[in-house]
Amino acid sequence: MSIQITTAARERMQNFLASQSTARAVRFGVRKTGCSGFAYTxxxxxxxAENDHVFEQDGVTVVVDAKSLPLVDGTEIDFARQGLNSMFVFHNPNVVGECGCGExxxxx
Known part of the structure; x- marks a missing residue:
């Protein structure tokens, strides 16, 4: 079981963590939504939590709850800038379909 983060994603996560003094980790998971079924959180x-799976990479701790893990196992999290927009981008080998808007x- 693994979650990977790119250098760009790690830097963004480190900035977020540094801005919140009580934050210990980044929580990555999914929620049911949209026309295709799930959205990333x-x-x-x-x-x-006791049932969280903990992934450490380059000084960043990423936690995934047990229900989300089978859906995101093997995902690479990246961070991209496109014009004025910036966002996390997910490369998930488990995905078989996406809605038209990508949400x-x-x-x-």
């Missing part, structure tokens, strides 16, 4: 967290995805 990325939040700061000050707690790590949600489905897994096989």
């Amino acid at each position: 990325v939040d700061l967290t000050d707690s790590i 949600s995805f489905s897994v096989g």
Whole structure:
């Protein structure tokens, strides 16, 4: 089981963590939504639950809850800037379909 973060994503996460003195980690997961089924969530967290899976990479701690892990296992998290927009980008090998607007995805 793994989650990978690119250098750009790591730098962005480190900036977020530094701005919140109580934040211990980045929580990555999914929620049900949209026309395809799931959407990614990325939040700061000050707690790590017993059933969380913890991934450490280059000084950044990423936690994933047990329900989300099968849906995001193997995902690479990147951070991209496009014009005035900036966002996390997810390369998830489990995705079999995405909605037209790119906000949600489905897994096989």
